Amino acid sequence: VEDLGGTDDDIRRIESDEVLRLDLAKRIVGSARPVLKYLKLIAERISVSTVVFTKSSFFEKGPAKLWFGESFRNWILPAIPDEIPEFQGNLAKHELRKPMNDSEILAELGSPQPFTIPEFVAIVKSLVEKQPQGEAGTLLSNGYANIFYVQLEDGRVVAAGVYWVSGCREWDLGAGGLGGGGWSGGDCVFSRN
Numbered sequence: 001v002e003d004l005g006g007t008d009d010d011i012r013r014i015e016s017d018e019v020l021r022l023d024l025a026k027r028i029v030g031s032a033r034p035v036l037k038y039l040k041l042i043a044e045r046i047s048v049s050t051v052v053f054t055k056s057s058f059f060e061k062g063p064a065k066l067w068f069g070e071s072f073r074n075w076i077l078p079a080i081p082d083e084i085p086e087f088q089g090n091l092a093k094h095e096l097r098k099p100m101n102d103s104e105i106l107a108e109l110g111s112p113q114p115f116t117i118p119e120f121v122a123i124v125k126s127l128v129e130k131q132p133q134g135e136a137g138t139l140l141s142n143g144y145a146n147i148f149y150v151q152l153e154d155g156r157v158v159a160a161g162v163y164w165v166s167g168c169r170e171w172d173l174g175a176g177g178l179g180g181g182g183w184s185g186g187d188c189v190f191s192r193n
Contacts, residue, residue: 039094039108045193046091046138050122055080058125064132067165069174076160076175079117079153087122090193093138098185102159102178105189106149112191114151123148123190124162128171134164141166145187150175 014020059066059080068077094109106112115123131137139146141164148160156177163172183189 036094036108038097038100038104039189040097041092042095042188043091043093043138046093046190047089048091048123048126049086049088050084050126051086053084053122053125055082055084055121058084058121062125062129062132064128065168065170066128067168067170067172069172071158071175071177072160072173075152075158076117076120076150076173080121081118084118084121084125087119087126089119089123091123091190092193094189094191096183096185096187096189099182100185101182102149102180105147105183106178109189109191112149114149114157115192116151117153120148120150120160124173128162131164133169134166134171140164140188145183147183147187147189149189149191 014024059077096105100108127137127139131139131141134141139162143163143166146162148162149157150160151157158175158177159180161172161174161176163174164170165172
C-alpha cells in the first residue's frame with residue numbers, strides 16, 4: 001500500500017473494513033465463484049472433445065434414437081450447420097435442489113455464457129454417444145432434464161432440455177423460451193467451466 005502512495009490510514013481502513021477486504025481478496029484470487037444456494041455442484045470439470053462431424057452422421061445415422069420437440073425442430077435443427085466444427089471444452093454440472101425457473105438458475109450460476117448451436121450439438125453428440133441406450137453416465141438418464149442454455153441465431157437464449165425416455169428407448173431434445181416454466185428439483189444444468 002505504501003509503495004502505491006498509500007498511508008497508514010489507508011492500511012487501517014483496509015484492516016477495519018470487511019467489505020473492502022473481501023473485495024480485495026476477490027481481486028487477488030480472481031473472479032469469485034457465485035455462492036450456490038439452490039444448486040449443488042455435481043461435477044466441476046467434465047471434459048468434452050469432438051472432431052469435425054456432419055449433422056446427418058449424428059441426427060440421422062447416430063448410435064442413439066432421437067426425438068425432437070416442436071420448438072427444437074423449429075429453432076435449433078434448421079440452424080445446425082451441415083458440418084459441425086470440432087469442440088474442446090470443460091463443463092460444470094449442477095443439480096437443482098428445488099424447483100427453479102430459468103432466471104433463478106442463471107442468476108445463481110452468475111449468468112454464464114450460453115452455448116452456440118454448434119457447441120451445443122457437439123456436446124450433446126459427445127455425451128449421448130457414451131450413453132446411447134440410456135446407460136448411466138454424465139447425462140441424467142432417469143427421466144430428469146439435462147438443461148443447456150443455447151443462443152439462437154437471432155440472439156435469443158433458450159433452454160434446451162435433453163431427456164432419456166426409457167419407455168421409448170430414445171433421447172428427447174426440446175427447447176423453450178426463458179421464463180416459460182420451471183424445472184424440477186433433481187434436474188441438472190450444464191454450463192461452461
